[in-house]
Amino acid sequence: WLRRTTHYLFIVVVAVNSTLLTINAGDYIFYTDWAWTSFVVFSISQSTMLAVGAIYYMLFTGVPGTATYYATIMTIYTWVAKGAWFALGYPYDFIAVPVWIPSAMLLDLTYWATRRNKHAAILIGGTLIGLSIPLFNMINLLLVRDPLEVAFKYPRPTLPPYMTPIEPQVGKFYNSPVALGAGAGAVLTVPIAALGAKLNTW
Numbered sequence: 001w002l003r004r005t006t007h008y009l010f011i012v013v014v015a016v017n018s019t020l021l022t023i024n025a026g027d028y029i030f031y032t033d034w035a036w037t038s039f040v041v042f043s044i045s046q047s048t049m050l051a052v053g054a055i056y057y058m059l060f061t062g063v064p065g066t067a068t069y070y071a072t073i074m075t076i077y078t079w080v081a082k083g084a085w086f087a088l089g090y091p092y093d094f095i096a097v098p099v100w101i102p103s104a105m106l107l108d109l110t111y112w113a114t115r116r117n118k119h120a121a122i123l124i125g126g127t128l129i130g131l132s133i134p135l136f137n138m139i140n141l142l143l144v145r146d147p148l149e150v151a152f153k154y155p156r157p158t159l160p161p162y163m164t165p166i167e168p169q170v171g172k173f174y175n176s177p178v179a180l181g182a183g184a185g186a187v188l189t190v191p192i193a194a195l196g197a198k199l200n201t202w
Contacts, residue, residue, distance in 0.1 A: 071104035
C-alpha cells in the first residue's frame, strides 16, 4: 500500500512540476494588449513544452489520456490567473485562456491508435501538437471582444513602454503568425520531444 501510494504521489509531483515549467515557457497567457504580437513566441514555446511534458508524462505512466490530464491541469492554472486579474478589476476579456486540451487529446489519440508506440507518439503526436496549437489559439483569440478597446483602456501596469500599444494595427498580425507559429512549432516539437523521451529511457 505504501509503495503504491508513493508511486502515485510521484506521478502527481511530476505532473505539477512539469506543468509549472510549461506555463512559464514564453508568454503562457494571452494578454489582450499584446496577444497578437506574442502569438509566434507562444506557439513555438507552448507547442514544444506541451509535447515534451505531455510525452514524458504519458510514457512514464503508459496510459493514454494522461496528456489530456496534463493539459487540463495547465488550463485550470490559467483560469485561476484569469480570475485573479478579473478580481483586480480588469475586464473578463483581458486574458484569453490558451487552448491546450485539444492538442493533448490528439497526442493521446495517437498513442492509443498506434498501440502505445512511443516513437509514433513522438513523431505523429508531436507534429499534431505543433500544427494544432496555433490553429486552436488563433480561433480562441478571434473570439475576444473588442481587443483594441481593452488593450488601450486596460494596459498592464507592468507593461514595458516599448510594448505599449500606440496605434490600432492589430489586424496586420492576423495572417503570418499562424503560418510561422504552426510551421516552427511542428518542426521544433518533434526533435525536442524525442530528446525528452530519450531522457525518459535513461
